[in-house]
Amino acid sequence: MTYQHYIDGDWTAGHGGDTFESHNPATRERLGEFPRGTGDDVRDATEAAADAFEEWRSLSYIDRAEYLWEIFHELRDRHQELGEIVTKECGKEISEGRADVTEAWHMVEWAAGNARHPHGDIVPSEIAAKDSYMRRKPRGVVGCITPWNFPVAIPFWHMAVSLVEGNTVVWKPAEQTPWCGQTVAEMFDDTGIPDGVFNLVQGYGDAGAAIVEDDRVDTVLFTGSAEVGHSVARKVADQPGKNTSCEMGGKNAVVVTGNADMDIALHSAVMSSFKTTGQRCVSSERLLVHTDIYDGFKSKFVDHAERVAVGNPLDEETFMGPLVDHEQVEKFHEYAAIARKEGAEVLVDRSELPEREVPDGHEDGHWVGPFVYEIDYDPDLRCIHEEVFGPHVALIEYSGGIDRAIELHNAVDYGLTGAVISEDYREINRFRDRAEVGLAYANLPCIGAEVQLPFGGVKKSGQGAPHAREAIETVTERTAWTVNNSEDIEMAQGLSAEIETRED
Numbered sequence: 001m002t003y004q005h006y007i008d009g010d011w012t013a014g015h016g017g018d019t020f021e022s023h024n025p026a027t028r029e030r031l032g033e034f035p036r037g038t039g040d041d042v043r044d045a046t047e048a049a050a051d052a053f054e055e056w057r058s059l060s061y062i063d064r065a066e067y068l069w070e071i072f073h074e075l076r077d078r079h080q081e082l083g084e085i086v087t088k089e090c091g092k093e094i095s096e097g098r099a100d101v102t103e104a105w106h107m108v109e110w111a112a113g114n115a116r117h118p119h120g121d122i123v124p125s126e127i128a129a130k131d132s133y134m135r136r137k138p139r140g141v142v143g144c145i146t147p148w149n150f151p152v153a154i155p156f157w158h159m160a161v162s163l164v165e166g167n168t169v170v171w172k173p174a175e176q177t178p179w180c181g182q183t184v185a186e187m188f189d190d191t192g193i194p195d196g197v198f199n200l201v202q203g204y205g206d207a208g209a210a211i212v213e214d215d216r217v218d219t220v221l222f223t224g225s226a227e228v229g230h231s232v233a234r235k236v237a238d239q240p241g242k243n244t245s246c247e248m249g250g251k252n253a254v255v256v257t258g259n260a261d262m263d264i265a266l267h268s269a270v271m272s273s274f275k276t277t278g279q280r281c282v283s284s285e286r287l288l289v290h291t292d293i294y295d296g297f298k299s300k301f302v303d304h305a306e307r308v309a310v311g312n313p314l315d316e317e318t319f320m321g322p323l324v325d326h327e328q329v330e331k332f333h334e335y336a337a338i339a340r341k342e343g344a345e346v347l348v349d350r351s352e353l354p355e356r357e358v359p360d361g362h363e364d365g366h367w368v369g370p371f372v373y374e375i376d377y378d379p380d381l382r383c384i385h386e387e388v389f390g391p392h393v394a395l396i397e398y399s400g401g402i403d404r405a406i407e408l409h410n411a412v413d414y415g416l417t418g419a420v421i422s423e424d425y426r427e428i429n430r431f432r433d434r435a436e437v438g439l440a441y442a443n444l445p446c447i448g449a450e451v452q453l454p455f456g457g458v459k460k461s462g463q464g465a466p467h468a469r470e471a472i473e474t475v476t477e478r479t480a481w482t483v484n485n486s487e488d489i490e491m492a493q494g495l496s497a498e499i500e501t502r503e504d
Contacts, residue, residue: 002033003178005041005202006185008048009195015040020204022179025091025322026313026365034178037203042170042210045199049141049168050216052196057138057166065115065164068108070191075105075152082152082183084314089177090148091321091366092276093313103153107451110468111160126493129486136476138166139243140218143211145172145232147224148324149279151180157455158221161471163197167219170199170211174224176324178202212236219475220244221466223281226387226414233463245464245474247456249387250416252446253286255405255431258293260421264443265297268421270304271445274370277320278391279328281461282417282439282447285392286384288408291399298347298374298395305348305370305393312359322366323390329366332390336371339383339394344373347395377408385412402427403434410436416457419446438462 002019004011016038022031035041056064075082083098092100125132144158151173159169173181185200201207205228212220212235222232222244229248236244254272256265272284289297313321323329336351350357350369358367374395375384384394398404402422409418409431417439420431428442438457439449449455449467456465464474489497 003035003182003202005035005037005045006189006198006200007041007045008199009189014038014201020175020178022089022177024088025324026088026359026362028364031089032179032182034182034202037172037201037207039206039210041201041203042207042214045170045201046141046143046211046214046216048196049170049199052194053138053140053168056168056194056197059166061115061119061164061166064166065112067191067193068112068160068164071187072105072108072112074187074190075101075108085183086152086180087313087321089179090151091313091324092149092279093318093321094316096276097313100150100153103150103449103451104156107153107156107468108160110451111164115164123480125482127490129484129488129490131481131483131485133481135479135481136165136472137479139475139477140167141170141216142167142219142221142475143170143172143214143217145208145211145220145222145224146174148174148176149276149281151177152184154223155181155184157223157451157467157471159198161468162219162221162475165472165476167475168197168199170201170217172201172203172208172211175202175204209235215239218242221471221474222246223248223466225249226460229462230460243474245456245466245471247281247462247464247466248416248460249281249389250414250457250461251286251385251387251412252282252284252414252417253288253409253419254284254446255402255409255418255420256287256289256293256297257402257405257420257422257424257427258290259424259427260290260293261423261443262293262296262300265421266300266304268419268443268445269301270308272419272447273393274305274308274320274391275445275447277323277368278393279324279389280447282449283389284419284446285388286394286396288396288398288405290405291397294397301395302347302372305372306350308370310350310353310357310367310369312362315359320369320391323368325366328390329368332368332371332388332392335383335386335388335390335392339371339373339375339392342375342378342381342383344375344383344394346371346373348372377411379411387414402430406431406434410434413460414457415459416461417441417446419444438465
């Protein structure tokens with residue numbers, strides 16, 4: 001089937017004649033054909049969104065939220081179906097496909113429920129006769145650019161909050177997961193949302209760039225790679241009055257101290273390293289393990305990595321599905337070669353899966369298994385400093401106290417997430433205070449996000465958090481109001497309000 005863009009309340013083939021296909025990464029089965037968006041398509045979408053803005057913002061929070069509540073119920077009612085679509089299109093195993101949809105309805109529930117919560121802040125004035133308070137108003141058109149690894153959840157991070165706050169939306173989903181984007185757009189169409197409030201443009205990076213560069217777009221929300229995210233941030237910085245929030249990747253680590261519970265450490269490391277086939281921005285590609293327990297941990301982690309179940313992502317017993325596409329496979333193999341060249345001792349190499357491990361009928365899929373190596377820390381090593389986005393894991397032994405572990409943890413350009421495994425609360429609190437991350441975990445895997453918490457990093461990993469309450473800061477403008485209730489004017493800070501005149 002050939003699908004279409006959704007612009008100004010209509011399905012349209014758009015201006016360009018080019019199309020692209022979506023494929024199942026486990027089988028390379030063709031899932032659908034989609035129009036490749038052009039700058040003219042983006043222009044139509046942003047014009048529609050700008051035209052719809054005044055009418056949309058004039059609705060109450062409650063009325064705007066009602067459209068989202070309809071989507072909330074559809075996400076829940078179609079949980080299994082949509083979970084399978086996610087799994088078929090991006091390759092993550094089925095429990096993760098369903099969890100993607102669950103997270104989406106949690107985000108919609110948070111945003112729509114927040115419509116009935118108090119908004120604004122009352123701030124005491126120095127002057128008793130004055131009232132001071134803050135109000136927020138929507139910025140206008142929000143451009144949303146989202147990744148393939150959470151193709152339903154992350155779009156609703158961006159769009160649910162933006163819409164309830166009174167903004168209109170132009171969304172470009174990742175080119176790897178346009179079917180998921182199509183399904184979400186069908187949901188919006190079913191709600192009867194006013195024309196132009198929600199718009200979908202399918203396509204590649206050039207369509208995303210057109211959204212970023214369009215003068216009608218007031219805010220850009222981006223989740224994806226650091227390379228693209230930094231380009232987005234630079235382009236927005238060159239456009240006065242435009243705002244952005246970018247959540248990007250990481251070279252995340254799990255710190256396992258000498259005081260760690262071994263079972264918790266192993267469970268956390270396996271989940272952090274291999275869930276979603278290592279294709280989460282919060283996946284761990286570094287395990288920093290104290291010398292006192294290093295040998296025992298290494299032996300058990302290697303055993304898990306050699307046996308972790310890779311297979312058909314629709315099979316409930318699969319732990320790891322395929323990588324999303326051929327480009328990711330090539331990158332994975334490239335970094336395995338880099339690690340070897342840089343002196344790594346390879347402990348597990350399942351990068352080329354034997355035929356017996358590939359599910360029947362899935363021979364054409366993008367299959368890899370875990371690649372685990374140990375290496376001494378060196379600040380010049382690419383393999384332990386550059387993000388791979390796959391099940392590529394370095395074991396690094398350290399000695400000394402928690403401060404040495406934190407030093408190694410922070411010695412990368414990224415700062416998205418990290419975890420510390422320890423039974424010593426002093427070590428946990430030291431990590432809490434010194435780790436350079438936007439998300440942190442203690443005695444847990446460094447994956448997982450609840451929608452009521454901000455999701456974003458520091459350093460190269462991000463600028464802001466396009467998620468929940470933090471997204472409100474990005475998609476609204478704050479106005480500080482001061483109202484005088486007296487017939488006289490009195491100023492704060494002791495400033496004289498007397499108007500002095502002189503006679504000629």
